[in-house]
Amino acid sequence: MQGRQHRTANCGPVAAFCNSASSVTCSRFTVLCVVTMCRAVPISDLLERASQHSDKLHSLSTMLTQELDSHFPPFGRVSMPRPSMCHTSALQTPIDKERALQVPESDLLSLARSLLQAWSDPLVILSSSANSLPHPAQSSISNKIQEIQEYSKNLKDGLDILSSKMGPAAQTITSLPYRGGTDLGQDRITKLINFNFLLSCLRRDSHKIDSFLKVLRCRAAKMQPEMC
Structure with missing residues (x-):
């Protein structure tokens, strides 16, 4: 039995x-x-739900960045690594909506999936580090990161289903390993700087994922490009 x-x-x-x-x-x-x-x-319905998830993902990462900035020392911004140091920077992506509209649908989904996959390990590190983050809003930050992990997991599973409906190119994932280590720093300032940097990379990538999926949703609905 x-x-x-x-x-x-x-x-x-x-x-x-x-x-x-x-x-x-x-x-x-x-x-x-x-x-x-x-x-x-239908693909159009799946893309609609995927867009809702990606929108929430980007919204949460934006709120997190704002929450962290509220008590981030000014000199910390000067010490933060450049955006080009994000572990996903090697992935070539369209720089704006107009360029994204020119990318084949399967390739655009592949880019979104690659970026999402690249955050599996860093999100675990952010979640672990948030538990002892020296910040007044530590509890709220920790809760939001857990939400992001949940939305990210759900979105990943949904995009896996979508990729199986959109052909081999959509199923290709570019490996973007995170090599920053699991320790974001021993002292308060270093931990805050590294945490904020990683979070800024997440916000940037969540915006890309959201933009790509909304372009795909627009195409599936056969909307005019200027309406996307």
Whole structure:
């Protein structure tokens, strides 16, 4: 009997993109059934949900940056590494919406997935470091990072489904390993500077992911370029 039990532990993130297509809850499905349900949802609907997730992801990273800046020493900004030092800077991406509109859809999804994948490890580091961050809003910052991790995981699972519907090019992911180490610093100022820098990189990349997915959503809806 044990061998017949349904595996439901991992279906939540995937179902977050697809449950609105069905009134049946995830607990009544096996993982395979939920994934099959996702594949039946039109690309335009999946992109709409992906855009909602990416919008929230960017909103949270922006709020986090503002919250951290409220007690960030002015000289810390001078000491922060340049944006070109972000671990994702090697990835060639369109610099604005007009350029993004010229990129093939499958390649644009590949870029979004590559950026999202590149933040799996750094988000763990940010979450761990936030627990002892020397900042008055430490608790709020920690909670927001946990939210970002959840939205990032759900979005990643949703984009995996999307990529399977958009061809081999969309399934390609460029490896962008984070080599900054797990320790953001021993003293207060160093930890704040490194934390803020990593967060600024996240905000920049979340904006790119959000922009790319909204361009894809626009194309799927067959909207005019000027409306995107």
